[in-house]
Each structure stands twice: as C-alpha cells, then as structure tokens.
Amino acid sequence: MFPYRIGMGYDVHQLADGLPFVLGGVRIDHSRGAVGHSDADVLLHAICDALLGAAGLRDIGYHFPDSSDEYKGIDSRILLKHTIRLLSENEWQTGNIDCTIALQRPKIAGYIQKMQEEIETLTGSGPGSVSVKATTTEHLGFTGREEGVAAWAVALIYKSGSDHFNH
C-alpha cells in the first residue's frame, strides 16, 4: 500500500450566548460559545475526521457517538488523543495538518500559535507541522451571522517506518 495518505475533515457547531468557547484545545475569551454533545471544539473535530479519513477509519461520530453518555461534555483533546492511538494501532503517523476556521467574531489571531502548539503536542507531530488559519466570511452565511463556527482540516499521514525518500 502507498505509505502516504491524505484526509479531509469538516465540522460545524452552533454558537450560543454564555457558553464556553474552545478552539484547538484553547479557551477563547468571548461572550458566545459552541453548542455540542462534547466541549464542541469544532477545530479538533475537523482534525479527528481528517486523520480518520486518511487512515480509512470512518469518522468521529462512528468512534465517539453523541448518543453515548461516555462522551457528554468530553474534552475534545481526549478524542484527538484517542484518534491518534487508533491511527498508531494501524501503524500510521501524522505528517502535517492544515486547517481553516470560519468565524466572524472574535478575532482569534492571538490564539493561533497556542492552538498550533497544542495540536502538535496532541498529535505527536513535529514543531511546525500544524497550520491553523482563520477567516471571517464577510458577514455572509451562518458563520457571518455569528450563528455558528465551521472548520476544515486536511491531514497527511504516513506509515511508521516507511522510507520517505524511496516512494
């Protein structure tokens, strides 16, 4: 089997007043937060799906169903660590991850470095291997109206022990 694979993930969560707002494992200071069965970390969910998709291991809802009390209010960093464990059981390691968050407000530029470092630590990928970007949607659509937040992630994974330069 080709020792490199790519995957993509997409997730959306509704925003509501007075809830905590967590993105990429980092608490964001804002008057609104994301609604979900878990802590609703839309970025980590998109990353889980990108990694699972790359490995051909279904998706986040398959492994962590929102019908299960086990995952109620769960910190999504635990879900990402579990995802990494599933990949490593199948001899996959994380190469790099690139993500985009669509969020009208607040500006999150000041949190990006911390998110990238957090995700690099959780995935065991090296420094500089995770890129997080943000965009407003110019007040258009559900993100533009501040009804929700969306995230996309693309991940490259490789087989442990593969010879990077001979394929």
Ligand SMILES: Nc1ccn([C@@H]2O[C@H](COP(=O)(O)O)[C@@H](O)[C@H]2O)c(=O)n1
């Ligand atoms: N919630 C957001 C959205 C965007 N940014 C940063 O602002 C810059 C301009 O974004 P536009 O989508 O309006 O073109 C860009 O550098 C984004 O990274 C942000 O920090 N937080």
Ligand SMILES: C[C@@]1(CO)OP(=O)(O)OP(=O)(O)OC[C@H]1O
């Ligand atoms: C993470 C899970 C499980 O707690 O719940 P949510 O926080 O609702 O997130 P979602 O992105 O809808 O999908 C996966 C769920 O099974």
